[in-house]
Amino acid sequence: MxxxxxxxxxxxxxxxxxxxxxxxxxxxYGAKTWNFRAAHRVVAVKDVTRDGPSMPFSYRDVYFVTTPESAEADVKACAAAFGHDMTSETQFTRCHAFLSAHSAQLQMQASKAIKCEIAHSEQTPYMDAKTVKVVIERVATCDLG
Structure with a gap:
């Protein structure tokens, strides 16, 4: 006993x-991100608020490492893990997949001057985070570090 x-x-x-x-x-970000974090190396999660023409809007950028073969599935899994159910007035989630943590760091520092990501998600208003559009980048111009 x-x-x-x-x-x-x-x-x-x-x-x-x-x-x-x-x-x-x-x-x-809660328990629903744990499974994604356990399977992927998440480099950074940034919440950003910007002023829009009619009202402020916010989005969450998630930078993580994956392989080219599983990039599309991993970006969808990222959006489902970090995103909200519906995005009418809630925060958008933008997932960015990279081949290495070094490439992710370069992209975050360069801010669109160079293209390092191999895939990213696009989400529109009233779209469920689980059904985001995934854009596969054909050319990544970054060093793998």
């Missing part, structure tokens, strides 16, 4: 430590 109690307390303590670690390491 005492051994069973120790096991239960050990599991509870491990869950508490895991929850604290996840909150301190930037996994702030």
């Amino acid at each position: 005492q051994r069973r109690n120790l096991k239960i307390w050990g599991i509870a303590l491990a869950a508490l430590v895991a929850a604290a670690w996840l909150s301190l390491t930037g996994w702030e």
